[in-house]
Amino acid sequence: MCFTYACLVSTQAQVLYDFAAEPGNNELSIREGETITITNQNIGGGWIEAKNSRGEVGLVPEDYIEVSNGYIYIYIYCMYIQDDEWDEEWDDVKSSGGYAESEAGEGGAINRGGAHDWTYIQEVLITISFLYDVDVYTVYTVFQSGEVGPVWAYPDYQLDCVVADPKKGSKLYGLKSYIEYQVTPTTTNKPVNHRYKHFDWLYERLLEKFGSAIPIPCLPDKQVAGRFEDEFIKMRMERLQGWMTRMCRHPVISSSEVFQLFLSYKDEKDWKMGKRKAEKDETVGVMVFSTIEPEGLPDLDLIEVEQKCDQFNRFTRAMDDGVKDLLTIGNEHWKRCTGPLPKEYQRIGKAFQNLSSVFTSSGYEGEAALTDALTAAGKTYEEIAQMVAEQPKKDLHFLMETNNEYKGLLGCFPDTVGVHKAAIEKVKEADKLVAAGKITPSDKTTMSKRASTMSYSLQAEMNHFHSNRIYDYNRVMQQYLEQQVKFYEMIADKLRHAHSQFTTM
Amino acid sequence: MCFTYACLVSTQAQVLYDFAAEPGNNELSIREGETITITNQNIGGGWIEAKNSRGEVGLVPEDYIEVSNGYIYIYIYCMYIQDDEWDEEWDDVKSSGGYAESEAGEGGAINRGGAHDWTYIQEVLITISFLYDVDVYTVYTVFQSGEVGPVWAYPDYQLDCVVADPKKGSKLYGLKSYIEYQVTPTTTNKPVNHRYKHFDWLYERLLEKFGSAIPIPCLPDKQVAGRFEDEFIKMRMERLQGWMTRMCRHPVISSSEVFQLFLSYKDEKDWKMGKRKAEKDETVGVMVFSTIEPEGLPDLDLIEVEQKCDQFNRFTRAMDDGVKDLLTIGNEHWKRCTGPLPKEYQRIGKAFQNLSSVFTSSGYEGEAALTDALTAAGKTYEEIAQMVAEQPKKDLHFLMETNNEYKGLLGCFPDTVGVHKAAIEKVKEADKLVAAGKITPSDKTTMSKRASTMSYSLQAEMNHFHSNRIYDYNRVMQQYLEQQVKFYEMIADKLRHAHSQFTTM
Known part of the structure; x- marks a missing residue:
């Protein structure tokens, strides 16, 4: 429903758009730019009684005119509501969550x-x-x-x-x-x-x-x-x-x-x-x-x-x-933290583990301590990769x-x-x-x-x-x-543990 | 200088390239694919005495032939050296340091x-x-x-x-x-x-x-x-x-x-x-x-x-x-750590500081604790940006x-x-x-x-x-x-300090 309130202070109004009266309906034809005088604002239903410069009186749609001055006019926020039987589709507004897309949707409530x-x-x-x-x-x-x-x-x-x-x-x-x-x-x-x-x-x-x-x-x-x-x-x-x-x-x-x-x-x-x-x-x-x-x-x-x-x-x-x-x-950082950065840590982790398995194939005695440590370091970086990717959800x-x-x-x-x-x-x-x-x-x-x-x-x-x-x-x-x-401390802890597995000779 | 050693085990050799003898020089013309017999390998100066299938004997350049079998042949690594008067320009090899470029330059010493x-x-x-x-x-x-x-x-x-x-x-x-x-x-x-x-x-x-x-x-x-x-x-x-x-x-x-x-x-x-x-x-x-x-x-x-x-x-x-x-x-990680990543931390730092200065302009009483803390947090992220950018030099x-x-x-x-x-x-x-x-x-x-x-x-x-x-x-x-x-610990320390400046109300 649409509520409209008006209060007379002055009677002058400007016509905003052409309006052709329908015969037999007490309507008044008006033209854009014309000045009319309001004679009765209490008609309701979106209509107002007005008089043109030639003295003709009739009904005009209230949103076709603008009160020149002194005329108080309220449009109360309109909303169409079918009471409790709203259709499910009414909230079918194309939009998707996430920061990237929602930036377009300005807050502007009014x-x-x-x-x-x-x-x-x-x-x-x-x-x-x-x-x-x-x-x-x-x-x-x-x-x-x-x-x-x-x-x-x-x-x-x-x-x-x-x-x-x-x-x-x-x-x-x-x-x-x-x-x-x-x-x-x-x-x-x-x-x-x-x-x-x-x-x-x-x-x-x-x-x-x-x-x-x-x-x-x-x-x-x-x-x-x-x-x-x-x-x-x-x-x-x-x-x-x-x-x-x-x-x-x-x-x-x-x-x-x-x-x-x-x-x-x-x-x-x-x-x-x-x-x-x-x-x-x-x-x-x-x-x-x-x-x-x-x-x-x-x-x-x-x-x-x-x-x-x-x-x-x-x-x-x-x-x-x-x-x-x-x-x-933040959005860019989010993308980096969930995209390329963990991938890079993962690749570093994989590279260490790969080197470890190459080393294992050397056939050299006394290799185990290094290869175990390298594998652990590699896994640590894989864990870090996962932490990096999951972190934005925890803070950002x-x-x-x-x-x-x-x-x-x-x-x-x-x-x-x-x-x-x-x-x-x-x-x-x-x-x-x-x-x-x-x-x-x-x-x-x-x-x-x-x-x-x-x-x-x-x-x-x-x-x-x-x-x-x-x-x-x-x-x-x-x-x-x-x-x-917590995040950086946990990384430091993990790396400290990985570090401790390498032996000084 | 170029040293060449040869040792007779057998006398057969294959001709690799055509060679036309210069008259009056005791040389022997040979054709690619021809088999010749070495008669004297101790000539020196890159020459060898050989006999062709027609019984003709003469000198042939040693690098025009390949000993078929049994003939031992050494090329000792050649290098042209002007003793101590090397020209400065000799090391004018187009190349630039850094990992990205040096990857092309394979180790292959020999x-x-x-x-x-x-x-x-x-x-x-x-x-x-x-x-x-x-x-x-x-x-x-x-x-x-x-x-x-x-x-x-x-x-x-x-x-x-x-x-x-x-x-x-x-x-x-x-x-x-x-x-x-x-x-x-x-x-x-x-x-x-x-x-x-x-x-x-x-x-x-x-x-x-x-x-x-x-x-x-x-x-x-x-x-x-x-x-x-x-x-x-x-x-x-x-x-x-x-x-x-x-x-x-x-x-x-x-x-x-x-x-x-x-x-x-x-x-x-x-x-x-x-x-x-x-x-x-x-x-x-x-x-x-x-x-x-x-x-x-x-x-x-x-x-x-x-x-x-x-x-x-x-x-x-x-x-x-x-x-x-x-x-x-590592090279990719280096680039990220010295390029986009610190830039991002810097931007986060700037955004916090910017928000802080906006807050300062609110005219609201009791804002100072928050704005000081926000500024400090912003500066912390700027410091982290610098740490991130400098870290690869310290470890990677x-x-x-x-x-x-x-x-x-x-x-x-x-x-x-x-x-x-x-x-x-x-x-x-x-x-x-x-x-x-x-x-x-x-x-x-x-x-x-x-x-x-x-x-x-x-x-x-x-x-x-x-x-x-x-x-x-x-x-x-x-x-x-x-x-x-150390790096992650220092970041955690800095952030802990930044955290402590925000007050719970």
């Missing part, structure tokens, strides 16, 4: 389904008008932390969950197969089963609801080919675990109704009701800012808001470059996974920051709008206040991002280096 | 200058006739060792020498420059100075004198381009050292007059006299077998001799393959050098073994020769005895080779593995 409309300032400003009309279920609070500035209100207990135990299930008398993962929240400790498409449903809901304020990273790649293979299932499970942990860690997301719904399951009826409610949730898109309350924080001035915004933008862009760079290098893998996750996360930021930039631009125009009588001075104050709230929200989100980033990178680097140390 | 003539049985059998005519300076004894069979008589004191201190010298008022190496024998401890060309002179003398019985490995590649560069001088010195040590270790070579001459220097007159004497030495080529005495060893039967010969042949060929294989693999280098030396040595064996195989073939024909009245039964006994001596000599040489090989490979493998262990 890029799907009319994302650009979101960043329009009109959508942002609706929050000014709609703020107090919304049925607010939850208010997310931003506090001031002494050290880092605005932060989300974190719960006392850090939610987490375990994604495990993938099981093959089937329906339609075995005609359709799927994999079900067991998700166990640390709060209830009661496992619930979810298929990939349920995770995807959750993702879409979170994106719709929080995407303007909080970057919602993509789920692991959709993939059909090989999706029942153990290796793939393990990888997907690992990535779903990573995604879920990230969502659990976020105070806003983890406390949301839709997320809690996903983690709990009483019965089928309850679940279906919850799903329908979530899909009908109207506090989505930029509306989410109406549910955010910077508690006891002074309004920011425009320059400050702008500076914060630019700083985050620069940072996320730079980090995005850095992360991609690391992924490219996690470094890559973490950076891959961050690549996805960072890919969401341009849109998130874009919403704020657009708001700033609009607030800058506020004086003109007041002078032109298009908004009241009180509206202007509200706009500034909203921009300030958005900035606090962004700052809280960035601080959340930073603290998680510091935690994640500390952890993954520790893990990486620890495994690297 | 391949130079009419080597194939040597392996002719005729040359071998001369030793039967000449044995007791030769002015024997030294007799090299082969003993029976309980463990391994025939061995050379080893001196009580193992000679060695140190090649060091390369210095640039010049002559002709600075017009010609050269590098002089200081060679210090452990016996006298008195250093003598030698240029590369002196080493080469020694090599040629040793090859001429001992090449039929003992494989004389080539000197390090001749090279003109870059020969005054420090890196090259160091490499050449190292290889000259290896060559000299190998020569010192050989009981026959190290006790030879020419080798002792090289290691000592009283005055210029003494040196020049020694050189001239060495160049005029007639106990060269297969003649050397006349100076070898299997002390108290029973004559071997033909089958035994043949078996030994085949065994050595198979072994040296298999080892040659094994060594070349190892060199190819010696493994390659040793195998390169052995490649050269093994390249000499086919010729050495060939001399023996030819002798065996001839001994097999002995009965026929006796029956045809071409040799006496006593000659046959002498031939068998000689073949037995040659076999003992080959066995002693193989045992020398084997014991040295076992020593060398034990040593080089120990050295290689020791350095490899």
Whole structure:
């Protein structure tokens, strides 16, 4: 379904595309470039009543026009859902796992389904008008932390969950197969089963609801080919675990109704009701800012808001470059470590063993000590070859996974920051709008206040991002280096043993 | 100069090429394929007196004919030497060091200058006739060792020498420059100075004198381009050292007059006299077998001799393959270790440092611990890159050098073994020769005895080779593995230190 909200501020609109009225339908023909006046925006079903310059009135499709100014227009993220009867084929997206290929698939969560409309300032400003009309279920609070500035209100207990135990299930008398993962929240400790498409449903809901304020990273790649293979299932499970942990860690997301719904399951009826409610949730898109309350924080001035915004933008862009760079290098290193390098160690090992067997054929007495030692050295290098080939899975893998996750996360930021930039631009125009009588001075104050709230929200989100980033990178680097140390130590041990078998004469 | 010895056993010879007599010179015209009878082999200057089927007698060039049977013919290795006034250009052989290029340059010492003539049985059998005519300076004894069979008589004191201190010298008022190496024998401890060309002179003398019985490995590649560069001088010195040590270790070579001459220097007159004497030495080529005495060893039967010969042949060929294989693999590994691999570690290091500097720009408090640790980790990987690139010089280098030396040595064996195989073939024909009245039964006994001596000599040489090989490979493998262990330990240490800088939160 597609929800559209509009709010009258001014009545002028530009026609974007030609539209020929169908006779007998109360429609109005319009031409690209024409300016029309909106007479009734509450028609619904994608239609709006408008009047052209010749005074003719009729219905026009709302996506054929662009409101010139003052007219607030929201496109809430559209998604076509056949309720519970999703076809299995819908996730038949050509894509294959692994780092090399997934690099093309940018994180950009909001890029799907009319994302650009979101960043329009009109959508942002609706929050000014709609703020107090919304049925607010939850208010997310931003506090001031002494050290880092605005932060989300974190719960006392850090939610987490375990994604495990993938099981093959089937329906339609075995005609359709799927994999079900067991998700166990640390709060209830009661496992619930979810298929990939349920995770995807959750993702879409979170994106719709929080995407303007909080970057919602993509789920692991959709993939059909090989999706029942153990290796793939393990990888997907690992990535779903990573995604879920990230969502659990976020105070806003983890406390949301839709997320809690996903983690709990009483019965089928309850679940279906919850799903329908979530899909009908109207506090989505930029509306989410109406549910955010910077508690006891002074309004920011425009320059400050702008500076914060630019700083985050620069940072996320730079980090995005850095992360991609690391992924490219890691990917090359992965290839070398699993391809030519172990082959070379294997060949060295074989060459030593070959020389050993040649030596054995010498017929010379007292050869055995050397040939045994040479064979052992050769086998050691073969073992090293295998260690080298298997090592990336033990260390580089996690470094890559973490950076891959961050690549996805960072890919969401341009849109998130874009919403704020657009708001700033609009607030800058506020004086003109007041002078032109298009908004009241009180509206202007509200706009500034909203921009300030958005900035606090962004700052809280960035601080959340930073603290998680510091935690994640500390952890993954520790893990990486620890495994690297073990790896090199084990090689040294093996070689030391091989060395000891040669005799000094 | 070119020395030729011939010894009459029979008078029949085949004409190899057409030769037109020059009138008034006592020459005889001969045609390819014609059979002639030798009437006087003591003409000298490359000429022989022969009679054709029509009874005409005249001089024919000795290298235009091949003695049909029984006629012994020696070509002693020829070399053109301008005494001390060698031109600097003579060592202007296009060649460049390094493993990749030197692989083409096979060891094959005897391949130079009419080597194939040597392996002719005729040359071998001369030793039967000449044995007791030769002015024997030294007799090299082969003993029976309980463990391994025939061995050379080893001196009580193992000679060695140190090649060091390369210095640039010049002559002709600075017009010609050269590098002089200081060679210090452990016996006298008195250093003598030698240029590369002196080493080469020694090599040629040793090859001429001992090449039929003992494989004389080539000197390090001749090279003109870059020969005054420090890196090259160091490499050449190292290889000259290896060559000299190998020569010192050989009981026959190290006790030879020419080798002792090289290691000592009283005055210029003494040196020049020694050189001239060495160049005029007639106990060269297969003649050397006349100076070898299997002390108290029973004559071997033909089958035994043949078996030994085949065994050595198979072994040296298999080892040659094994060594070349190892060199190819080592060379590839060298390239990877000095090329793409450190570049990759460097890029990993840079990526970590880059990420660190991005993180520093976050403006987030409490970032310093992570960024410092990330920078340190990045620098660690840069250090590892350098270690990786420098490591081959510390370990693979010696493994390659040793195998390169052995490649050269093994390249000499086919010729050495060939001399023996030819002798065996001839001994097999002995009965026929006796029956045809071409040799006496006593000659046959002498031939068998000689073949037995040659076999003992080959066995002693193989045992020398084997014991040295076992020593060398034990040593080089120990050295290689020791350095490899150190290398991996140092990497583990560095990474452990880098790891410790990340904090768990």
